[in-house]
Amino acid sequence: MEYLVAVGDEGTIAMAAQRLNVSSPSISTAINQLEGHFGIQLFVRRHAQGLSLTPGGRRVYNEAKRILGDAAALNDLANDIIDLPRGPISIGALSTIAPVVSARFRRSFEDAFPDAQVSLHMGDQVELFRMLGRAEIDVAITYDMQLPVDIDFHPLISLAPKVMLPIDHPMAEQSDVSLKALEPEPMVLLDLPLSRDYFLSTFQMANTQPNIAERATDLALVRSLVAHGYGYSLVNIGTDHTLSPDGIELAFKPVRERVKPLMLGLATMRADQRSAIVTAFFDHVAGMDVTPKRRSKPNHQTL
Known part of the structure; x- marks a missing residue:
């Protein structure tokens, strides 16, 4: 031609x-x-x-x-x-992480790059990898758990598990909590793919076994069940407030035993070259303090 x-x-x-x-x-x-x-x-x-x-x-x-x-x-x-770092970018986040970091990441990134249009999605680890493979999302905010060979993972922060207890639990006053000491106690397990396996492996690393009394696939429900005395739980991500969704105080304590932390990071499909907006998102988030923060007022204009 x-x-x-x-x-x-x-x-x-x-x-x-x-x-x-x-x-x-x-x-x-x-x-x-x-x-x-x-x-x-x-x-x-x-x-x-x-x-x-x-x-x-x-x-x-x-x-x-x-x-x-x-x-x-x-x-x-x-x-x-x-x-050019502009245009649409689709971000997926693990369901346990999304309420804590995804909106903050979006606000910070869009403030830095006004020509970016960010859309947010949520799912478990398997769903996120499936969405990456189908090009439904550009980046996944997730943990380094059972990563497929065609996924590139870029770590952001190491998060050790914590024991979540009712505020009136006898161990809530301790500086840390032994998983062995919790063995007879009822546990509320966050029963999500891969997350479930990680928490159970944590007990194996501590040479003990949990007494699973309740299972839930939603972290907010897990927090409520613990707050109302149905057992303790293990979590990796939290916020600086210690209330359950219905306003009851909770206690969060480090695990006494030496156990493997989870690495929170960004996952993408393996490729020779990323678009400018995905590269800009990586660079921007890598420079952020990604630990959960409380803000008294959202950063938006009053209409």
Whole structure:
């Protein structure tokens, strides 16, 4: 198509060859192939006057020029996506993390990059990896648990598990809590894929076993069950407030035994090159203090 347009513009194969920096026979062969493929004559060949487009050739020439323009626009768009941190970016967050960090990440990033449009999604670890694979999200905020081989993970902060207790529990006054001492106590397990396996492995590392009395797939419900005395639980992410969703005080204590922490970070599909906006999000979040914070007022204008 480039050869066709060049010949149509220049009127001779020699001038088209000079413009494109290719040989004249290459252009002649390309024109002959196009005419054979379409089954029409594109040019009238006049030995002294060069080549002129036939009526049908003129229509093909115009369409080829439009297609080449569209292709150039796609290249420009791709370069824009790679080079400029603007436009849409879709962020997924683990359901236990999303209420704590995702909105804060979004607000901070959009304040720094006003041309960015961030959309938020939530799911468990398996769902997040599935959404990454389907290109439904660009980045996942999650833990380093059972990462697929086609996922790149970039750590942000190490989070050790804490024991969550009712405020009136006898161990709530201790500086830390032993998992062995909790063995006879009822446990409320956060029963989510991979999270469940991690918490159970924490007990294995401490050479003890939990007495699971309740299971819940929602962290807010786990907090409420603990607050109302149905047992203790283990959590990795929290906020600086210690209330259950219905306003009852909770206690959070470090685990006494040496156990493996979880690494909170950003996950993407493995690729040779990221878009500019994804790179900007990585760089921005890496420079943030990602520990949970309380803010008395949200950063928005009053309408």
